[in-house]
Amino acid sequence: MSVVTTDPVSGRIHSWDLSTGVDGPGTRFVLFVSGCPLRCLYCANPDTWHLRDGRPATVDEVMEEIDKYRDFITLAGGGVTLTGGEPLLQSAFTAAVLRRCKEDGLHTALDTSGFLGARASDELLADTDLVLLDIKSFDITTYRKLTGGELAPTLGFVTRLERLGKRVWIRYVLVPGWTDDEAAVDGLARFLSGLGCVERVDVLPFHKLGAAKYDALDVPFPLRDTPVPGPKLVGRVLRQFRGRGLVAH
Numbered sequence: 001m002s003v004v005t006t007d008p009v010s011g012r013i014h015s016w017d018l019s020t021g022v023d024g025p026g027t028r029f030v031l032f033v034s035g036c037p038l039r040c041l042y043c044a045n046p047d048t049w050h051l052r053d054g055r056p057a058t059v060d061e062v063m064e065e066i067d068k069y070r071d072f073i074t075l076a077g078g079g080v081t082l083t084g085g086e087p088l089l090q091s092a093f094t095a096a097v098l099r100r101c102k103e104d105g106l107h108t109a110l111d112t113s114g115f116l117g118a119r120a121s122d123e124l125l126a127d128t129d130l131v132l133l134d135i136k137s138f139d140i141t142t143y144r145k146l147t148g149g150e151l152a153p154t155l156g157f158v159t160r161l162e163r164l165g166k167r168v169w170i171r172y173v174l175v176p177g178w179t180d181d182e183a184a185v186d187g188l189a190r191f192l193s194g195l196g197c198v199e200r201v202d203v204l205p206f207h208k209l210g211a212a213k214y215d216a217l218d219v220p221f222p223l224r225d226t227p228v229p230g231p232k233l234v235g236r237v238l239r240q241f242r243g244r245g246l247v248a249h
Helices: 059-067 070-075 087-103 122-126 140-147 152-164 182-193 211-217 231-243
Strands: 010-020 027-033 055-058 079-083 107-112 130-134 167-174 198-205
Touching: 010 059, 010 087, 027 059, 027 070, 027 087, 055 059, 059 087, 070 079, 079 087, 087 107, 087 122, 122 152, 130 152, 167 231, 182 198, 182 231, 198 231
Parallel strands: 027 079, 079 107, 107 130, 130 167, 167 198
Antiparallel strands: 010 027, 010 055
């Protein structure tokens, strides 16, 4: 059972789900927090972009929902993952949920672009067992065009995670014509290989499963005509990461 406590901190959430092998180790309770400062061209969840589109929820309400699955996710070697959107956009709410999860003895993971890494306090990170860090591109110009943001905050954030000794899994979305440049991939692999905190790199092939959401929102899907990567391209990028001594999937 959850630790009996009352937490008045509230936030806005999109939804929650259960997943296995995608959002951290084991079976996870995945909380989708609303709001994101980036506008990634390949985003599969445009319905999480705006805070106003989420529903209000207190930390207590979130923990009540998590508690329904606590035994199951614990036995399955899992825990709780906060994702979005961008959970660090609501850093106080995210920190409070992570704190309560740790009080309950649950494994915690934070899925973030790192763009708002400066908002993650040391206390928040102390309650985070694993960081799932999405590095969109290692090329500064491509990163800006692809996301509308800057790469530097993310690199600064992962450097800070290295200093703190946090466990990190890198997520890299492979988009033909955008993130498949050999030199950029090798540059990222070389950078990551120098960080002891990086345990693995997950190469995630671009997909169009979120296209219907764009249609429902009457928002153009910028990469609708972009092809998904084939096995040959995926294999080449995996070999580039592995060639630098990284564990890549």
